[in-house]
Amino acid sequence: MKREKNPACRNVLIYSNRVSDYEYSPSHPFKPARARMMLELLNRYSLFDRNESIIKEPEALKEKHLFYFHTYDYIQVLKKCDRGAYKERWPMHGLGTSDNPVFKGVYDYSVKSAGGTLTGAELILGNRARMVFNPLGGFHHAMRDRAEGFCYINDLVIAIIHLVNSGKRVAYVDIDVHHGDGVQEAFYDMNSVLTISIHESGYTLFPGSGFEYETGEGEGRGYNVNIPLLNYSDDEVYLYAFNKIVPKLLEKFKPDVIVAQLGADAHRTDPLANLNITSNAYGEVVKTINEFAPFIIATGGGGYNPNKAASMWALAWANLTGQKPEDLYAGAVGGMMYGPEKDAGSLYDEPFVLKGTFKDQCMDYAKKIVEYHKNNTFHFHF
Numbered sequence: 001m002k003r004e005k006n007p008a009c010r011n012v013l014i015y016s017n018r019v020s021d022y023e024y025s026p027s028h029p030f031k032p033a034r035a036r037m038m039l040e041l042l043n044r045y046s047l048f049d050r051n052e053s054i055i056k057e058p059e060a061l062k063e064k065h066l067f068y069f070h071t072y073d074y075i076q077v078l079k080k081c082d083r084g085a086y087k088e089r090w091p092m093h094g095l096g097t098s099d100n101p102v103f104k105g106v107y108d109y110s111v112k113s114a115g116g117t118l119t120g121a122e123l124i125l126g127n128r129a130r131m132v133f134n135p136l137g138g139f140h141h142a143m144r145d146r147a148e149g150f151c152y153i154n155d156l157v158i159a160i161i162h163l164v165n166s167g168k169r170v171a172y173v174d175i176d177v178h179h180g181d182g183v184q185e186a187f188y189d190m191n192s193v194l195t196i197s198i199h200e201s202g203y204t205l206f207p208g209s210g211f212e213y214e215t216g217e218g219e220g221r222g223y224n225v226n227i228p229l230l231n232y233s234d235d236e237v238y239l240y241a242f243n244k245i246v247p248k249l250l251e252k253f254k255p256d257v258i259v260a261q262l263g264a265d266a267h268r269t270d271p272l273a274n275l276n277i278t279s280n281a282y283g284e285v286v287k288t289i290n291e292f293a294p295f296i297i298a299t300g301g302g303g304y305n306p307n308k309a310a311s312m313w314a315l316a317w318a319n320l321t322g323q324k325p326e327d328l329y330a331g332a333v334g335g336m337m338y339g340p341e342k343d344a345g346s347l348y349d350e351p352f353v354l355k356g357t358f359k360d361q362c363m364d365y366a367k368k369i370v371e372y373h374k375n376n377t378f379h380f381h382f
């Protein structure tokens with residue numbers, strides 16, 4: 001594989017203070033500030049090696065890129081909302097709801113936070129990066145003509161279409177606890193993009209989709225892979241389901257680029273979801289995805305315990321760049337900024353193992369999902 005000659009550009013963190021400073025509303029659970037917190041942790045854990053990595057500002061998406069996926073009408077309405085003056089609801093376009101509020105600068109925020117993922121795609125197409133991480137992106141619920149689930153512009157779909165138009169074979173892997181429904185919809189009838197999402201079942205969680213039998217249609221059959229898990233599933237269940245399905249598919253599909261949505265809300269402390277995943281399983285899964293990626297664009301996404309999300313993204317960065325986190329403040333006297341004292345010195349959690357009937361139910365369900373894919377999805381690939 002051809003790698004960037006200047007090693008200074010192998011890893012790129014997409015970051016902008018201005019974008020990170022936006023706030024949906026003080027009480028809104030989605031916090032763009034997590035990107036700044038991640039950067040602070042990269043410094044604290046000595047993970048931002050300036051010989052290997054650079055920070056790049058996200059470039060705002062141009063209309064031609066927005067229209068890869070979004071409708072003209074939706075973009076016009078979103079643009080009007082930028083002044084923050086539209087107080088009435090826009091039910092047609094999902095705007096002005098408590099999930100997707102209209103705030104001053106909402107258009108600017110959306111085209112820049114989402115733009116970072118396309119900036120990443122362009123760096124990779126220009127062979128100027130091996131890995132790009134945009135913690136400001138990951139808006140997998142945004143639909144063609146409406147905002148959904150805190151997502152206004154679908155950066156993932158736009159970046160993938162841009163890569164595919166440039167002749168790249170792209171696999172999308174989504175480990176956010178919510179189903180990546182917007183990305184699924186965009187590529188449902190295509191076999192040029194392999195779309196994989198592992199998440200808490202739609203029976204118990206927004207957006208209520210992402211069942212195993214949603215496998216794509218027409219040419220796309222078998223190229224849309226959902227791995228729903230029961231609420232309470234722990235690391236063991238998660239790793240079992242992931243490892244039985246995802247590596248095999250990625251190995252066969254042989255992507256040029258993997259676009260990975262690394263939402264951190266599967267974590268057991270997340271207030272909006274019900275899985276029992278620790279940073280240990282999360283870190284493992286990121287490593288595995290990276291092994292199959294000649295080039296990779298990673299994004300943030302969900303993660304509503306902001307400290308934990310920032311720490312999981314710092315761990316993801318470590319695993320994507322092949323580094324070991326080392327706490328520069330370990331043993332320092334004084335309070336810890338991130339998490340309780342016992343977590344000092346590590347981005348890894350204490351192990352957590354679910355026991356009893358719940359565990360059996362979760363594992364049985366995961367086995368059923370693995371069997372389903374062996375019988376209904378794999379034969380499109382093998």
Ligand SMILES: [Zn+2]
Pocket residue numbers: 176177178263265301302303
């Ligand atoms: Zn989520």
